[in-house]
Amino acid sequence: KAITVALVNNKGGVGKTTTAVSLSTELARGGRKVLLVDLDGQGSASRSLGLDREDLYPGVAEAMLEGLSVRKAIKPSYIPKLDILAGSMNLVSTDVFLADVEKREFVLRKAIEPAVSDYDYIFLDCPTSFGLLTVNALTSADYSILPVTPDYLGFEGLVNLMDAVEKTKDGIGEAAELLGILITMADYRVRVTREIGDMIRERFGRMVFNTEIRTNVRLREAPSYGKSIFDYDIRSHGAEAYSRLAKEVVNRIRQD
């Protein structure tokens, strides 16, 4: 049965998609069978791996909201052993659709259930909100990873986010375990980076991954070519950092 990991943060542009795509591809490159589920209306994860606009349909919205069998919605990516359940604008009204549905927090888990035994890992790229899609991801996942940028709003947002995840756990009775907090887009030319990076490590200790992802132009370029960072520029700092992170993620899961 697959291990499911959700990338969660209701602050935007912090590297959720980049991390979901990079970890999925690195584990698939290592020979594991991986499914990447794109829960974002913009379909960033799907497009970052080269899916065309037409390829986004049917995707996770149709599996969750229209009862389409998930196996009919899953598509292969250009990377062997990595499949994608694509996101699309059909996701944007999920909260309104699910508001009155029974067990609305478990709709995703039920929809992807048939596919879980086909994979070693499943990564859920969450949208930048804390609505029902993110709650569904937390009840479907074994673990969560929280990407955060080392600046004031990033730090503040993290505190809010962890509160909200705790409340979800209490309210619903189950939710993903925190696998780790990932410092992303660290740019040491920015004045507060070191100070706030230290604050995050002091406050959250071992919950913070040793691996830190620095700002790297190649990571910003890769999605425009529909390639993972490993295929776009294997020698970049970005590729090297995400490769290290993949090892750390697997180790943390093993030790659990």
Add this chain to the structure above:
Amino acid sequence: KAITVALVNNKGGVGKTTTAVSLSTELARGGRKVLLVDLDGQGSASRSLGLDREDLYPGVAEAMLEGLSVRKAIKPSYIPKLDILAGSMNLVSTDVFLADVEKREFVLRKAIEPAVSDYDYIFLDCPTSFGLLTVNALTSADYSILPVTPDYLGFEGLVNLMDAVEKTKDGIGEAAELLGILITMADYRVRVTREIGDMIRERFGRMVFNTEIRTNVRLREAPSYGKSIFDYDIRSHGAEAYSRLAKEVVNRIRQD
């Protein structure tokens, strides 16, 4: 009666908050009375201008969802002539709360109505989603500004976004006019920036602001000090670009 402008894009981290905060403060510095409405659960706009966590309550969520009089929720900022209607985590379940409410798309407009005559400009900083909060912002605003980053996902996202805004207009019968598309976080070390910037200008022509905002470390630092870019570093490229943009925004509104 105030002119209301919404910053909209369901792609995250594209500079919605930075633009809303910078335009609000520049127009207030110029002597106009301005209200900044923070519709984001992370409260980024409010925190960027120095509001403490306790200052976020009551805010726009209480005015929209609990019927609190908006005048009781509006707070002064550290900048004379600029007031803030703060965002908070109480916004995150708005879609579920409003799903069955009559005229759910006009709840914000009704809530801020009493304050509209007190201001010259109102800026609405939207969350990174296309749910009911963003729809409410579009029915409350006279104009929208769409920040977009000059990369492949940014461009693709813009096409999706404009479709969604059009559909909202058709569905509800009214929505903000597009004031302009703003190219933000342009970094000419990134390979695709020039190519995609040109694509955006070719495709959308005069809809694109002449002013472009380049990547600027100072813009990333300023929120951590609770200051606008003009108070944090008036000589920075970021401050100069946003000052030019403010003039262009006012001119476009006058010509309308």
